Amino acid sequence: MQHQLAQDINALQQQLMAFAARQKSVALVPTMGALHAGHLALITAAKQLADEVVVSIFVNPKQFGAGEDFTKYPRPLEADIEAANKAGAALIYAPSGDDMYPDGFSTSISVGPIADILCGAHRPGHFDGVATVVAKLLLRVLPTVTVFGEKDYQQLCVIRRLVADMDMPITIAGAAIVREEDGLAMSSRNAYLSEEERATAPKLFEILQTTKSNILSDASNVDRALNAAKAALKEAGFALDYLELRKEHTLEPVGAADVHNARLLVAAALGKTRLIDNIAMGDA
Numbered sequence: 369m370q371h372q373l374a375q376d377i378n379a380l381q382q383q384l385m386a387f388a389a390r391q392k393s394v395a396l397v398p399t400m401g402a403l404h405a406g407h408l409a410l411i412t413a414a415k416q417l418a419d420e421v422v423v424s425i426f427v428n429p430k431q432f433g434a435g436e437d438f439t440k441y442p443r444p445l446e447a448d449i450e451a452a453n454k455a456g457a458a459l460i461y462a463p464s465g466d467d468m469y470p471d472g473f474s475t476s477i478s479v480g481p482i483a484d485i486l487c488g489a490h491r492p493g494h495f496d497g498v499a500t501v502v503a504k505l506l507l508r509v510l511p512t513v514t515v516f517g518e519k520d521y522q523q524l525c526v527i528r529r530l531v532a533d534m535d536m537p538i539t540i541a542g543a544a545i546v547r548e549e550d551g552l553a554m555s556s557r558n559a560y561l562s563e564e565e566r567a568t569a570p571k572l573f574e575i576l577q578t579t580k581s582n583i584l585s586d587a588s589n590v591d592r593a594l595n596a597a598k599a600a601l602k603e604a605g606f607a608l609d610y611l612e613l614r615k616e617h618t619l620e621p622v623g624a625a626d627v628h629n630a631r632l633l634v635a636a637a638l639g640k641t642r643l644i645d646n647i648a649m650g651d652a
């Protein structure tokens with residue numbers, strides 16, 4: 369199998385033409401690098417859905433707010449290339465900022481209300497940056513399928529909306545959250561946690577699981593379950609951005625009758641590190 373690195377759009381297009389000449393279908397896995405087992409699971413899933421997997425690695429400045437971690441975000445490119453290749457990627461596309469946003473670039477894509485709630489409310493402009501870069505990546509690569517992780521569940525919903533609204537002929541596949549043994553959802557940002565914070569971090573998922581079972585055992589009392597969870601998070605040392613029960617896919621508020629078709633979503637900081645997680649209410 370061929371392992372290639374493209375660092376600008378011309379090199380990317382050459383590689384894509386080589387795939388097309390061999391009539392290979394292409395899957396795209398967009399990432400910001402610092403690859404861990406969660407990313408590698410997306411590559412494995414993508415391999416099942418197309419002949420060749422392209423992994424993009426781009427720390428997108430447009431999705432970071434002022435004062436967020438854009439400059440300190442980890443960028444271990446060599447290790448990422450090796451890991452992605454080992455997982456089965458045929459091509460790594462790691463463009464520079466100038467390749468993605470040349471002089472004069474000015475378009476911003478706003479997906480609408482689904483991007484303004486939850487993380488969008490706490491990180492203004494974040495999903496505009498995500499939608500803009502993902503639209504560019506999808507149009508540059510034109511894959512038949514692209515794979516996103518449920519770890520960033522709202523992002524997956526925003527991308528589904530974007531691709532449907534803009535008639536992009538691309539299938540979106542969602543992949544389950546990959547967790548550490550203690551339940552913490554894998555994330556490139558986990559590396560920021562101090563030893564003490566790392567010991568506390570799994571409580572985020574534990575509290576989600578407890579809250580899920582409390583809601584399922586008494587759906588008439590969702591607010592009470594959410595309030596108990598918020599108190600437990602605070603007690604454990606988390607600074608909460610939000611904890612909300614929302615409808616699958618649309619992320620609209622959910623009534624008591626509909627709790628099985630919902631997601632429980634949380635964002636909370638431990639020290640300076642913001643963690644997100646979510647759990648499907650319908651799974652066993």
Ligand code: AMP
Pocket residue numbers: 398399400401406407409410515516517518519520543544545546547553554555556
């Ligand atoms: P990122 O590099 O954080 O932008 O993530 C790139 C892709 O990997 C996104 O689709 C994420 O949802 C997905 N991803 C990140 N962490 C995980 C995880 N623990 N499990 C599954 N997918 C993940």
